[in-house]
Amino acid sequence: MGMLCLRNVDYSREGRRILQGINMTFREGMTYSILGPNGAGKSTIARILMGELKPTSGQVLLDGRDITELGVTERAKLGMSMAWQEPARYEGIRIREYLTLGGKLKVDGDEIKEALELVGLPYELYAGRFIDKSLSGGERKRVELASLLLLKPRYAILDEPDSGLDITAGELIEELLNRFRKAGTTVIIITHHEEIAGKTDFAYFVCAGRLVKKGFSREVVDYYRKTCGRCLFVEGSP
Amino acid sequence: MTIKVDRVKEYEALLDIYEREGLDTSLFGDRVAAIIISGDRIIGLNNVPGVEIKGEEIENGVRADVRIADGVELPFPIHLCTGYLKSEGYQRVEFNITVGKNSKARFTSHCIFPYAKDFTHEAISRISVGENSSVLYDDEHIHGEGVRMISRTEVEVGKGGRYTGKFSLTKQRARELKLEMTAKLGDGAVAEMTSKVKAVKDDSVEIREVLQLEGAHSRGDLKSTVIAFDNSKVNVVNEAYGLGDYAKGHVECHEVVKGEADVQTIPLLRVRNDKAELTHEASIGRINEAQLVQLMAKGLTEEEAAELIIKGLLGE
Numbered sequence: 001m002g003m004l005c006l007r008n009v010d011y012s013r014e015g016r017r018i019l020q021g022i023n024m025t026f027r028e029g030m031t032y033s034i035l036g037p038n039g040a041g042k043s044t045i046a047r048i049l050m051g052e053l054k055p056t057s058g059q060v061l062l063d064g065r066d067i068t069e070l071g072v073t074e075r076a077k078l079g080m081s082m083a084w085q086e087p088a089r090y091e092g093i094r095i096r097e098y099l100t101l102g103g104k105l106k107v108d109g110d111e112i113k114e115a116l117e118l119v120g121l122p123y124e125l126y127a128g129r130f131i132d133k134s135l136s137g138g139e140r141k142r143v144e145l146a147s148l149l150l151l152k153p154r155y156a157i158l159d160e161p162d163s164g165l166d167i168t169a170g171e172l173i174e175e176l177l178n179r180f181r182k183a184g185t186t187v188i189i190i191t192h193h194e195e196i197a198g199k200t201d202f203a204y205f206v207c208a209g210r211l212v213k214k215g216f217s218r219e220v221v222d223y224y225r226k227t228c229g230r231c232l233f234v235e236g237s238p
Numbered sequence: 239m240t241i242k243v244d245r246v247k248e249y250e251a252l253l254d255i256y257e258r259e260g261l262d263t264s265l266f267g268d269r270v271a272a273i274i275i276s277g278d279r280i281i282g283l284n285n286v287p288g289v290e291i292k293g294e295e296i297e298n299g300v301r302a303d304v305r306i307a308d309g310v311e312l313p314f315p316i317h318l319c320t321g322y323l324k325s326e327g328y329q330r331v332e333f334n335i336t337v338g339k340n341s342k343a344r345f346t347s348h349c350i351f352p353y354a355k356d357f358t359h360e361a362i363s364r365i366s367v368g369e370n371s372s373v374l375y376d377d378e379h380i381h382g383e384g385v386r387m388i389s390r391t392e393v394e395v396g397k398g399g400r401y402t403g404k405f406s407l408t409k410q411r412a413r414e415l416k417l418e419m420t421a422k423l424g425d426g427a428v429a430e431m432t433s434k435v436k437a438v439k440d441d442s443v444e445i446r447e448v449l450q451l452e453g454a455h456s457r458g459d460l461k462s463t464v465i466a467f468d469n470s471k472v473n474v475v476n477e478a479y480g481l482g483d484y485a486k487g488h489v490e491c492h493e494v495v496k497g498e499a500d501v502q503t504i505p506l507l508r509v510r511n512d513k514a515e516l517t518h519e520a521s522i523g524r525i526n527e528a529q530l531v532q533l534m535a536k537g538l539t540e541e542e543a544a545e546l547i548i549k550g551l552l553g554e
Contacts, residue, residue: 050535052531052535071534072531072534072535073534073537073538073539073540075535076534076535076536076537076538077537080535081535081536081537082532082535084528084532084535086528087532088526088528088529088532089529090529090546090547090550091463091492091550091551092549092550092551092552092553093546093547093549093550097546097550101533101536101537101538101542101546102542102545102546102549104537104538104542105536105537144532147536151536151537
């Protein structure tokens with residue numbers, strides 16, 4: 001079984017330690033959440049996984065292979081992809097074109113329609129629209145999630161997939177997880193919402209750059225609910 | 239379309255270029271008001287009800303008056319085709335466009351200089367948009383590598399009128415481009431002017447866009463996008479003047495640099511009315527990192543991602 005791992009990952013920026021001794025394992029076909037309060041270092045973990053940031057020390061392993069030095073494109077070619085917390089705007093690029101990466105991703109109209117409609121964007125209304133200021137943050141987020149559905153990666157990292165979305169966010173995440181599970185995709189959700197974390201199989205609770213607890217998501221969420229807001233990165237944390 | 243008998247060959251040559259470049263050849267049809275210029279000669283002219291085009295051949299070029307009557311709404315664009323089929327020389331064209339009240343018109347202007355090696359094109363357009371009228375002016379260029387282009391457009395928009403100007407030079411080189419667009423707005427008038435230019439090799443590009451928000455509640459947007467490659471030099475000046483009560487203007491300039499290009503942008507905002515409001519936004523330099531990384535996370539290389547982003551920016 002394939003797996004993606006972080007081994008003893010530290011990350012510092014401008015002399016400030018952001019992550020310390022992070023160990024995580026994401027097994028193929030499972031769904032995970034990385035849960036924690038704002039500023040815990042969750043998005044930094046996501047960016048390290050995707051290769052946008054290099055750890056100060058430690059390793060990123062994919063199926064046992066050290067991919068720490070590989071860049072974003074190389075990791076994407078190995079089957080990893082990510083939906084960013086704040087999806088970029090692209091002037092002059094239509095959603096249809098974006099989803100097919102300018103024609104490089106070979107998907108047909110029906111697949112695009114299905115992906116867009118699954119994330120709540122009617123094809124007829126959205127496929128021809130530009131990914132620019134005319135789309136709200138929530139709409140761009142939905143496009144980003146549709147993009148991952150079409151890419152069918154082995155590992156999908158979703159950074160705060162519910163932020164900027166309306167009241168239907170929970171249902172959407174549930175539906176996405178079902179789709180990804182069926183496709184055998186490993187999902188890693190970055191979130192500070194316990195309800196979202198509760199939808200995944202396993203969870204990691206991160207606080208102040210350190211791993212506090214890991215386990216079945218229900219247990220981790222319970223722990224998070226009880227303890228979050230207090231300083232947790234103390235010696236002897238689980 | 240009236241085509242002068244001795245100029246049929248030039249007319250056909252232009253038509254061939256339209257076909258080759260994938261431009262809309264239906265613009266040469268009888269239902270479209272048009273003036274077709276080749277060098278210093280008018281080779282085709284067509285008027286339709288509500289539109290009167292009068293052309294005059296002047297030294298090295300053509301002057302044309304275009305008048306649109308009040309209350310006219312045209313189903314087809316007015317076609318202004320300026321061609322130059324020789325490789326060297328100088329051409330000057332002047333368009334005086336007057337749009338009456340409560341009218342709606344679209345202009346498609348094509349500058350076609352496919353064989354230009356050492357050619358200077360000077361274009362002066364004066365556009366008057368009447369009260370509550372709406373004008374869209376789309377300016378596209380198809381030409382060879384050796385063009386020096388000087389283009390000046392002065393627009394006045396009357397009360398409640400709207401002007402949208404689009405200038406695009408993205409498919410071919412702009413060896414030397416001086417582009418100046420000025421819009422003066424009356425009460426409640428609106429203007430949107432966008433320019434998209436790709437500069438390569440040692441091209442020199444100077445763009446100046448000016449928005450005079452004179453009328454109360456007038457609104458304007460200026461937007462320039464330049465992609466500068468190689469050793470090109472680009473200078474963009476966007477000026478907006480807030481003069482009328484509750485006038486509102488926005489100036490935006492994005493310049494992307496690849497290679498050794500030298501680019502600068504200068505926004506100038508000036509308000510002389512405490513009820514007016516002006517804003518500006520500029521980015522200059524390499525392609526936005528977040529845009530690149532997010533596309534790369536989908537499997538594109540940095541070069542492929544940059545290409546897609548630039549293609550979008552230039553509207554190709």
